[in-house]
Amino acid sequence: MPKMRQEFAPLLTNAIRDGFPFGGFRRIIAVSGKGGVGKTNVVINLAFAFARLHKNVFVLDGDLGLPNIHTLLGLASKYTFSHFIKEQEIPWKFKIEGPTGITILPGLSGNLEFINLGDREKLTLIEKMELITKPTDIILMDTEPGLSSNSLSFNMMASDSIIIITPEPTSIINANALIKQLSSKNKKKKFAILVNFVQNEQEAIEIYKKFAKIIDRTLGHISSLDFLGFVPFDDKLREAVKKQRAVLDMCPHGSSSRSFMAVAKSILEKIARWGEDADYPFLCRPNLEGYPAALNKTDDENHEFNLENYSTEVDHGDKCYVPAGKKPCPSHS
Ligand SMILES: Nc1ncnc2c1ncn2[C@@H]1O[C@H](COP(=O)(O)OP(=O)(O)O)[C@@H](O)[C@H]1O
Ligand SMILES: [Mg+2]
Numbered sequence: 001m002p003k004m005r006q007e008f009a010p011l012l013t014n015a016i017r018d019g020f021p022f023g024g025f026r027r028i029i030a031v032s033g034k035g036g037v038g039k040t041n042v043v044i045n046l047a048f049a050f051a052r053l054h055k056n057v058f059v060l061d062g063d064l065g066l067p068n069i070h071t072l073l074g075l076a077s078k079y080t081f082s083h084f085i086k087e088q089e090i091p092w093k094f095k096i097e098g099p100t101g102i103t104i105l106p107g108l109s110g111n112l113e114f115i116n117l118g119d120r121e122k123l124t125l126i127e128k129m130e131l132i133t134k135p136t137d138i139i140l141m142d143t144e145p146g147l148s149s150n151s152l153s154f155n156m157m158a159s160d161s162i163i164i165i166t167p168e169p170t171s172i173i174n175a176n177a178l179i180k181q182l183s184s185k186n187k188k189k190k191f192a193i194l195v196n197f198v199q200n201e202q203e204a205i206e207i208y209k210k211f212a213k214i215i216d217r218t219l220g221h222i223s224s225l226d227f228l229g230f231v232p233f234d235d236k237l238r239e240a241v242k243k244q245r246a247v248l249d250m251c252p253h254g255s256s257s258r259s260f261m262a263v264a265k266s267i268l269e270k271i272a273r274w275g276e277d278a279d280y281p282f283l284c285r286p287n288l289e290g291y292p293a294a295l296n297k298t299d300d301e302n303h304e305f306n307l308e309n310y311s312t313e314v315d316h317g318d319k320c321y322v323p324a325g326k327k328p329c330p331s332h333s
Contacts, residue, residue: 027271028139030062030155033164034174035145038196039063041237041247042164043142044072045257048248049264050138051101058095058136059104060129062143062154064117067107069142073098074244081107084128085121095132099249105132117150126157146174147181155182160267161190162228165211166197172211179215183223192228194263204230226270229263231256 031039031046043059050057061069064081077096084094084105096104117125133139141158143151155161161182165175175193182188193211195204208227215225231237234256240247248257 027137027160027267028141028158029160029162029267030141030143030151030158031162031164032143032151032155032178033145034171037164037166037171038231039145039164040068040072040142041241042162042194042196042231042260043140044069044246045248045260046264046267047102047140048099048246049260050140050268051099052248052261053264053268055101055137055268056135057102058133058139059098059102060139060141060154061105061107062141062150063145064107064150065144065148067142069104070096070106072241072244073104073246075104075106077106079106081105085117085124092132099246103136117153122153129157147178151178152181155188160192161188162192162194164194164196165207166195167203167207168197172207172214175211176214176218179223179225180219183219187222189223190226191223192226192267194228195230197233198230199232201230229259229266231259231263 029046031043033039040063047057047059059069061067061081063069067081070076075096075098077094079094081094094105096106098104129139141154143154145151163175163178165171179191182191193208195207198204198207205227208225212225212227215223232255234247234254236251236254237247237256240250243250247254248260251257
């Protein structure tokens with residue numbers, strides 16, 4: 001476990017409570033919602049979409065209970081999240097290189113030890129993440145369903161929170177509870193809403209409007225929403241899951257793939273506007289001066305966590321990404 005400079009410990013503790021402002025150019029996006037709403041598929045496909053838009057993406061599988069990013073992409077690594085948190089070693093080797101431009105930190109499988117991260121583990125995670133994600137533009141975090149403590153923490157570490165809703169009332173109730181928790185207890189204010197499992201954009205907008213009305217009535221004084229986009233119900237996506245591929249990779253011109261590209265572009269546009277708009281249109285937290293600089297410093301005795309010492313020691317993990325039969329699906333080729 002790395003030792004932190006003592007004076008930064010309270011800063012980090014506050015960061016966990018109030019949100020963690022990473023350096024300005026990187027965006028950390030947490031994807032949340034009820035179980036089964038499509039979080040993991042959204043994370044994977046947005047990663048592909050950002051990579052296609054020439055961004056370097058880092059994916060953290062933050063569903064510590066049932067991590068499955070690696071399974072959905074047919075990847076394997078002998079190192080998992082548990083090693084990442086626990087071991088003194090350099091963080092680089094825990095990454096798996098995914099498709100071009102995507103790096104993945106897989107979750108842990110069959111190890112219950114970190115299902116509930118304690119404060120100390122969260123600090124370690126933040127500290128190591130700060131190093132491992134240095135060369136990336138966007139960090140995408142999959143999270144556990146609902147209101148788990150880890151999910152709340154990952155949202156607080158994120159600059160942006162995407163909450164997925166679907167036409168099912170249970171997903172709406174769950175999203176409402178999540179926003180309530182994050183905005184009232186944790187003071188997070190802006191949430192981007194993505195509507196999954198719809199027939200078309202019109203249905204997505206109707207569902208979003210209904211949801212926005214509920215939030216406005218109950219939490220309007222402390223939080224605000226932004227319609228990020230929608231993903232239509234798509235059989236090709238299910239097919240891709242069975243084949244352990246991203247639908248954007250397997251079937252780039254299919255309906256859900258086109259939506260994922262549109263959502264990724266919309267996020268980048270919103271990010272580009274950030275700074276010009278005082279109201280922070282997309283979930284931005286202003287950078288609190290001092291945090292990133294503080295985190296980049298380490299004790300002399302902890303010089304092993306200095307990025308420069310490790311920049312050449314990249315280990316690509318056990319298995320590199322090999323797309324299974326790289327053919328577009330017949331109906332969209
Ligand atoms: N737009 C969609 N169209 C069809 N099936 C979908 C869509 N989004 C998700 N699914 C399916 O729903 C299931 C749950 O998705 P998943 O991403 O694992 O959800 P979560 O991570 O929120 O639990 C998967 O079987 C997936 O194939
Ligand atoms: Mg999932």
